[in-house]
Amino acid sequence: DVKVTQSSRYLVKRTGEKVFLECVQDMDHENMFWYRQDPGLGLRLIYFSYDVKMKEKGDIPEGYSVSREKKERFSLILESASTNQTSMYLCASSDTSGYTFGSGTRLTVV
Amino acid sequence: DQQVKQNSPSLSVQEGRISILNCDYTNSMFDYFLWYKKYPAEGPTFLISISSIKDKNEDGRFTVFLNKSAKHLSLHIVPSQPGDSAVYFCAASRLNYGGSQGNLIFGKGTKLSVKP
Numbered sequence: 001d002v003k004v005t006q007s008s009r010y011l012v013k014r015t016g017e018k019v020f021l022e023c024v025q026d027m028d029h030e031n032m033f034w035y036r037q038d039p040g041l042g043l044r045l046i047y048f049s050y051d052v053k054m055k056e057k058g059d060i061p062e063g064y065s066v067s068r069e070k071k072e073r074f075s076l077i078l079e080s081a082s083t084n085q086t087s088m089y090l091c092a093s094s095d096t097s098g099y100t101f102g103s104g105t106r107l108t109v110v
Numbered sequence: 111d112q113q114v115k116q117n118s119p120s121l122s123v124q125e126g127r128i129s130i131l132n133c134d135y136t137n138s139m140f141d142y143f144l145w146y147k148k149y150p151a152e153g154p155t156f157l158i159s160i161s162s163i164k165d166k167n168e169d170g171r172f173t174v175f176l177n178k179s180a181k182h183l184s185l186h187i188v189p190s191q192p193g194d195s196a197v198y199f200c201a202a203s204r205l206n207y208g209g210s211q212g213n214l215i216f217g218k219g220t221k222l223s224v225k226p
Binding site for chain 1: 116119144146148151152153154155156159199213214216217218219
């Protein structure tokens with residue numbers, strides 16, 4: 001069964017911490033994405049990658065960076081976590097057959 | 111500027127009745143449209159899609175209608191069941207050369223509650 005795995009379901013971090021959110025897919029997909037979901041705002045694209053070591057900014061990249069050293073892994077980095085980054089973070093990968101999402105990481109920044 | 115709009119944040123329907131979720135888009139270059147369903151604490155799951163060459167696509171209880179001239183699509187669920195209670199996201203994209211989807215642009219979602 002096709003899978004996108006996000007390493008943590010729930011995470012609590014302190015303001016100013018550097019936070020790593022990990023995502024691994026086992027489908028050999030070229031494309032990977034990071035979204036955040038907030039009530040009333042839907043899913044907003046943070047960053048995406050079409051290939052290893054390649055990254056593109058989405059709609060809301062400020063305060064985030066990403067790393068794609070291997071095809072199967074796409075990491076989202078919060079350089080200095082802030083309370084307004086408290087959110088549900090969703091990773092996805094895609095190919096011609098469509099998108100597959102991970103289960104999400106609920107991040108709370110205190 | 112929102113390219114994909116779901117103007118109803120919530121919808122409540124009685125079990126057995128029809129649920130109609132609406133979505134409008136502004137970018138006429140979109141040629142592929144999808145609906146995703148999301149339960150709390152889970153990732154969105156693909157429900158149904160339609161390409162711009164069609165005006166209707168049906169899969170069991172779920173039917174998506176596309177009106178290109180109005181830049182409007184809708185998802186019909188008949189009959190609605192309590193297990194359908196979830197947030198539904200409309201999404202749109204352009205198909206790339208080779209048929210792969212471009213980036214998905216999501217609406218804000220509509221929370222459907224189906225009451226027994």
